[in-house]
Amino acid sequence: MTDGTKAALTGAGIQVDEALERLMGSEALLERLLGKFLEDRNLAELTVALAEDRREDAFRAAHTLKGVCGNLSMTRLEALVSQMVELLRGEGELAAAQALLPEVTEACREVREAISGALS
Structure with a gap:
């Protein structure tokens, strides 16, 4: 992973070094998991559940998204989603x-844009 890629991800609130430490230094695994995040549907599920006033479903989607963000060291997004979970x-x-x-x-849009740019 280049310094430019790390800087772009860090600028979007992803603590790359922290994520790499959690993943035993595997840049390939981090890149694969970041790619999977682009496919994650939890924000969409959360949005629909909130629009339909389905609090329990919204809680589940937000809690799952919070876990994903935590595992990938997406600190800014995780902090916001944590507020929502509470x-x-x-x-x-x-x-x-x-x-x-x-x-x-x-x-989430900022994180996705940074990931898309980093993985392209």
Whole structure:
């Protein structure tokens, strides 16, 4: 992985060195997992569940997305999704979680763009 690639990913909130440490230094595995993230449907499921006021489904999708972000050291996106998970936990604050969705969506778009550029 080039320094430019690392810089682009880091700029989007992905802590590349931390992710590599978690993956025993395997750049190939990190690149494969980042590619899989581009196919991840949890944000889409979260968006639909929030639009349809399905708090439990939204919680599940957000919790799964949070785990993926954590494993890939996507710190900015993980922090935003973590806020959403806490808002949806238990009986949850659905309206507050819905209000946070645009910020989560934008952070996810930035991460996806950086990954697409890095893997092309």
